[in-house]
Amino acid sequence: MTVLPDDGLSLAAEFPDATHEQWQHLVAGVLRKSGKEVSAAEAEEALSTALEDGLRARPLYTAHDDTSASGLPGFAPFVRGGRPEGNTLGGWDVRQPHSRSDSAAVLADLENGVTSLWLTVGGEAGIPVDALPATLEGVYLDLAPVVLDAGAEVEAAARSLFEIYAARGVAADAVRGNLGADPLGHEARTGASFGFAPVAALAKRCAEEYPGLRALTVDALPYHEAGGSAAQELACSLATGVAYLRELTAAGLSVEQALGQLEFRYAASADQFLTIAKFRAARRLWARVAEVCGAPEAGAQVQHAVTSPVMMTRRDPWVNMLRTTIATLAAGVGGADAVTVLPFDHALGLPDAFARRIARNTSTILVEESHLARVIDPAGGSWYVERLTDELAHAAWEFFQEIERGGGQAAALGSRLVQDRIAATWAARSARIAERREPVTGVSEFPFLAEQPVVREPLPAQPSGGLPRVRRDEAFEELRARSDAFLARTGARPKVFLAALGPAAAHSARLTFAANLFQAGGVEPVTEGSFEDSGTTEVCVCSSDKLYAEQADETVAALRAAGASHVALAGRPGPYADVDSYVYAGCDAVAVLSATLDRMGVS
Structure with missing residues (x-):
């Protein structure tokens, strides 16, 4: 046994070590007091949380959950980072997106912390190819890498970029960035495909003439934006990368x-x-691919993180700043090489200068003020993160193998294997969102009906025809839009009267719950005055189970006599006469709210 020196800071040194089994036994005792009969062996499972892809987050992780697959930073399997120094030499690449030919906005970004540009080129939603020179006017192209996203127009866009490099005398070995060729990603997004021959020619040219320029991007965003899980996103990226x-x-x-x-x-x-686990697992998986291909030392995956469009909300969009901050922190801790922070108003249209400034400063604060990049793989050694990384890698590898058995990514898209699997995942997640088991702050939880809308210039039509684009807020957004139209038409929102029974201690919790739920659908709760004065025929009774047993039937009868056409009760269904519906934690809030608006004639 190793004896540690006494440094005067011993923690619980006089107590014997507790075992995992003892902890389970104590947890089981606490659960039994709460009415849940479980054995000691079942206690840990009872407190576990189900995640997507069959994974579970357990309440306790120990050294027994450690894995031996992490390795060292910069060495295969690259779990701890693709480079030995990680992001400690200046932080990650701050990559700002642009879809309009606006050289002033581009230069403003580069002068204020952005280190590379991500340009959407071609199509209705992008910068015209012939506008690339003007868009990059004044940009020091030997200092600022350019990443293109040109879809089927990648050959023309790449040719234009090469001409710009030549015209400005940029040395070939100083060029950095990516031409963004991604035929399978384009097919996933649009349903249309284009030949690989031009892409191969671009890759050859980059490999022979531009050592710092890459030709292809394996974009997993189409799968994420369609509602795919983390493992599905990783699996599709692996299958795409192998195809390339x-x-x-x-x-x-x-x-x-x-x-x-x-x-x-x-x-x-x-x-x-x-x-964090996703980025670490992605590097491990790609390292395995490189190992099988006979080039393990070349398997360090270069990663570009983009804050999730799926999580961005149109209501209370200011909360998106918090979401993107957490996402950026996670991407940085996970070891991403480049990070794009989408502006908080991304879901509303084209961002303004303020939104772009906040987006780029998010990375700056995390790197410069929080010193996040000073530590290589900050999550390394965390038993939870290491275990989650390992489990996620295995779940992704399993789906990747299924795709390969089906003929590869192109065949999986053609057979709808990918589409159907992602659709099933999103359907299950949509149910959790509708039941508010996955809360969306400012939308399904704590909505603010008096919020003034944030108006932005609409985005140009985005590429479509392939996988759909989903958002977590979409079901509740549809309800809120119905309420807004009703407000514009009548001058008032649809209302529901909350009838509180008994003292505040008895009704406050359920009154607050009901008010929050109804506001999520744009229905204004009325809590003051009498039902007769509320101007509505919808009522929700709120109190404790004890008072319901004593007063619910009498109260409901009185409300019916006063003209209530629909009476709901805040609580689990019970033996109460003439109650039309119940609202409770875990109910399908979207269905409840949609039915409420239907009864009120809110179309």
Whole structure:
């Protein structure tokens, strides 16, 4: 046994070590006091939380949950980082997106903390290819990497960028960035495909002439934005990357050259631990691919993190600043090489200068003031994160193998394997959101009906035809839009009267719950005065179970006599006469609110 020196700071040194089994026994005792009969062995499972992909977050992790697959930073399997120094040399690359030809906005970003540009080019939603020179006017292209997202117009966009480099005398070995070719990502987004031959030619040119420029992006955002889980996002990116390796090596590139032409793009969400694990697992998985291909030392995955569009809300959009801050922190801790923070008004339209400033300063604060980049792999050694990384990697690998057995990513898109699997995942998640088991702050929880809308210039039409784009707020947003239309038409919102029974101690909790729930659908709760004066025929009775047993039937009868057409009760269904519906934690709030608006004639 190792004897540690006495430094005067011993913690619980006089007490014997507690065992895992003792902890389980104590937890089981507490659960039994709360009315839940479980054995000691079942206690831990009772407190576990189900995640997507069959994963579970347990209440306690110990050294027994540690894994031996992490390795060292900068070495295979690259779990702890693709580079030995991590992001300690200046932090991650702060990458700002632009979809309009606005050189002033581009320069403002670069002068205020942005270190690379992500340009959407071509199509209705992007910068015209012939406007690239004007968009990059004044940009020092040997200092600021440019990443393109040009879809099917990648060949023309790349040609234009090469011409700009040549015209400005930028040395080939000083060029950094990515041409953004992603045929399978484009197919996932639009349903349309384009040939790989031009992409292979671009990759060859980059490998031979521009050592710091990559040709391909493996964009996993289409799968995330369609509602896919973390494991599905990782699996689809792996299958796409493997498909590109096959094409590039068939075109004459070595395995090492082909690996060097790929960059991976993933979403970072406000679920910070899952995001940290996702980026770490992605590097481990890609390292395994490189190992199988015979080039393990070239398997360091280059990662671009983008704060999740799915989590962004249109109501109370200011909360998005908090969401993107957490997501950025998670991406940085997870070891992403570049991070794009979407502006808080992203879901509303084109961002203004203030939104872009806040977005870029999010990274600056985390790097410069919070010193987040001073530590390599800050989450390394956390038993929870290490275990979650391992479990997520195995879940993603399983789906990746299924895709490969089905013929690869292109075949999986053609057979709708990917679409159907993601749709099932989103349907299950939508149910959790509707039941408010996955709360959306400012939308399904703590909505603010008097909020003044934030108005932005609409975004141009986004590419469509393939996988859908979803948002967590969409079901509640539809309800709120109905309420807004009713307000514009009548001058008032639909209302529900909350009838409180008994003293405040008896009714406050359920009154607050009911008010919060109804406001999530744009229904204004009335808590003052009498039902007769409320101007509505909808009522929700709020009190304790004890008072319900004593007064519910009498109260409901009185409300009916006063003209109530629908009487709900805040609480679990019970033996109460003439109650039309019940609202309670875990009920389908979207269905309840939609039915309420229907009864009120709110279309």
